[in-house]
Amino acid sequence: MKHLKFLVFALVTLSLNGFSQTPTDYLSKEFHKNRRDVLRAKMPANSVTVVFANPVRNRANDVDYVFHQDPNFYYLTGYREPNAVLVLFSENQTDEKGNSYNEILYVQKRDQRAEQWNGKRLGVEGANLELGFETAMNAEDFVKLNVDFKQFDKIFIEKFNDDYRDLGGSADIFDLVKDFKIKAGYDPNIYLSRAKEYVYNNIANTPIESSANVIQIINQVEGRFEEIKDDELIKEYKTANSDVLKSEIKQKITLALKPKTNIDITFLAANLATMREVKTAEELKLLTKAVRISAVGQIEVMKAMKPHMSETELQGIHEFVYKKYGAEYEGYPSIVGAGNNGCILHYIENNKTNIGNELVLMDLGAEYRGFTADVTRTIPANGKFTTAQKEIYDLVYEAQEAGIALYTIGTNMQAPNQAAIKIINEGLFKLGIIKSADEKHPYFPHGTSHHIGLDVHDPGNYGNFEENMVVTMEPGIYIPDGSDCDKKYWGIGIRIEDDILVTKNGPVNLSGEAPRTTEEIEKMMAKKSVLDDFVLPNLDK
Numbered sequence: 001m002k003h004l005k006f007l008v009f010a011l012v013t014l015s016l017n018g019f020s021q022t023p024t025d026y027l028s029k030e031f032h033k034n035r036r037d038v039l040r041a042k043m044p045a046n047s048v049t050v051v052f053a054n055p056v057r058n059r060a061n062d063v064d065y066v067f068h069q070d071p072n073f074y075y076l077t078g079y080r081e082p083n084a085v086l087v088l089f090s091e092n093q094t095d096e097k098g099n100s101y102n103e104i105l106y107v108q109k110r111d112q113r114a115e116q117w118n119g120k121r122l123g124v125e126g127a128n129l130e131l132g133f134e135t136a137m138n139a140e141d142f143v144k145l146n147v148d149f150k151q152f153d154k155i156f157i158e159k160f161n162d163d164y165r166d167l168g169g170s171a172d173i174f175d176l177v178k179d180f181k182i183k184a185g186y187d188p189n190i191y192l193s194r195a196k197e198y199v200y201n202n203i204a205n206t207p208i209e210s211s212a213n214v215i216q217i218i219n220q221v222e223g224r225f226e227e228i229k230d231d232e233l234i235k236e237y238k239t240a241n242s243d244v245l246k247s248e249i250k251q252k253i254t255l256a257l258k259p260k261t262n263i264d265i266t267f268l269a270a271n272l273a274t275m276r277e278v279k280t281a282e283e284l285k286l287l288t289k290a291v292r293i294s295a296v297g298q299i300e301v302m303k304a305m306k307p308h309m310s311e312t313e314l315q316g317i318h319e320f321v322y323k324k325y326g327a328e329y330e331g332y333p334s335i336v337g338a339g340n341n342g343c344i345l346h347y348i349e350n351n352k353t354n355i356g357n358e359l360v361l362m363d364l365g366a367e368y369r370g371f372t373a374d375v376t377r378t379i380p381a382n383g384k385f386t387t388a389q390k391e392i393y394d395l396v397y398e399a400q401e402a403g404i405a406l407y408t409i410g411t412n413m414q415a416p417n418q419a420a421i422k423i424i425n426e427g428l429f430k431l432g433i434i435k436s437a438d439e440k441h442p443y444f445p446h447g448t449s450h451h452i453g454l455d456v457h458d459p460g461n462y463g464n465f466e467e468n469m470v471v472t473m474e475p476g477i478y479i480p481d482g483s484d485c486d487k488k489y490w491g492i493g494i495r496i497e498d499d500i501l502v503t504k505n506g507p508v509n510l511s512g513e514a515p516r517t518t519e520e521i522e523k524m525m526a527k528k529s530v531l532d533d534f535v536l537p538n539l540d541k
Helices: 002-016 029-042 071-077 112-118 123-129 139-144 173-184 194-205 208-222 226-230 232-239 243-256 267-277 281-304 311-324 339-343 387-404 415-430 518-525
Strands: 047-052 058-060 085-094 100-107 136-138 154-156 335-338 359-364 366-368 375-380 470-473 476-479 492-495 498-503 506-509
Touching: 029 071, 029 085, 029 100, 029 267, 047 071, 047 173, 071 085, 071 267, 100 123, 100 139, 123 136, 136 139, 139 173, 154 267, 194 208, 194 226, 194 232, 194 243, 208 226, 208 232, 208 243, 226 232, 232 243, 281 311, 281 359, 281 366, 281 375, 281 498, 281 518, 311 335, 311 359, 335 339, 339 359, 339 476, 339 492, 359 492, 375 492, 375 518, 387 415, 387 470, 387 476, 387 492, 387 498, 387 518
Parallel strands: 047 154, 100 136
Antiparallel strands: 047 085, 085 100, 335 359, 359 375, 470 498, 476 492, 498 506
8 A cells, every 4th residue: 555655646746747857956936036026126117127038049941059048038037938028017017807916927838739849838827836927928918918118218128139030920039029119119220339339438428628538449449340430420529620519529429328218228237237246145056066067077177188089079078077967058169279279269169189299278167057157277188287388377377366366355356357467477578478578469368357157258347346246267378379489388378267256255266176286287187087998989990
């Protein structure tokens, strides 16, 4: 009898979870509700926020890319499917039955045939039970219902990129966005591009007596963006021969920065950036796991690396470790660059078939339950740094250590980068690679610090460090073949990147278990790997 009861219980359990065991450690529905409540509290009276899910993107012919949710949409809802809309109201609304609500999640409709081909959908019931939404509707209702968005003083949206196709039907993201634009009276022509907005803001916020500085900025931006060169107001500002004329043009530009519409495309991005740059305890648990998974990947590759391996094989070992821990994706395209390939900052081809005895730069990050790590190590394929490699490596390490020490509450986020620049410039000068410590050079072309979270480059305001921010520290030196220095340094590309948690007690290196010093790396690379005896058949014979 006891065995029969157990069997019945097991069968009921299997039926409830659809004969599958799916992860249970995603962000909780309470987390997402709290985030919506925080955002709603920032919204002015008589306003509405409308956020769209990511589109399905085509890879080739009838094959799509694996769907990945828009991070802001996921942050606010927890919904991981396409073809959905979140609508938040600043005040309670009342439907025709007298029911009160202040948010609606529109989701893709349950469809037996679609679910047979592409997997189970949450539907309205799932949005209620699993995501905690009291009011949820099918996405097609968003199109059918005559929502009067124009009645609101402000409509907050993110700027549309319009990078999706019409998949057919009446409730894919193409139709949802199209319908919203009509109902809200959206006119894309009144909004400025980022480049133009940047220049306009410089003109609007700079005193006339400092206009020469603004013109210098304009000249720099013109070289990269043709639209700046062709803009009539910018051309008039540059050629204005009196302060009076410059003031008149400045006034026109200030007005252009405030288009006459109730649709606001800056509020949402700005406020979500502020919210997302400081992590909650729930977020930190998942983000820390993503970082540690990535660090373990680096460790296993250090033990497994051999000179006969390919960049692709090394990438595969990293990503196998990620999958072994249950990480769904890589947070960004994996970078594995041997020798001169390591001098290409975003090298993702990873197609060198034999890494030989070169340095290998490996910049990879696991994505676990939506949160993305960003960890880089640079190691010698044969397990031993040459003298030249060690000189450059130790310089990068010194710069990183100096930067990490500045990840303290209240410190300006630019400080670590400035500290790294100073150390690297002085070090390159001492090595004879540059002619003076203040010489402009191409060997350290990027900054050191960015937020991580649901995006590998998580949004933020980049002011001062605050408690529970997680920010990378990634100095690097890249000396490609043919550089104007001693040939012994050619082809050396080194980056060390760690994910640093800012706490009351100082910085905590979440990825610190992956060796960083040359001595630690060489010691780890001398260890035996579980993959040493993993040999596959030769398919070329």
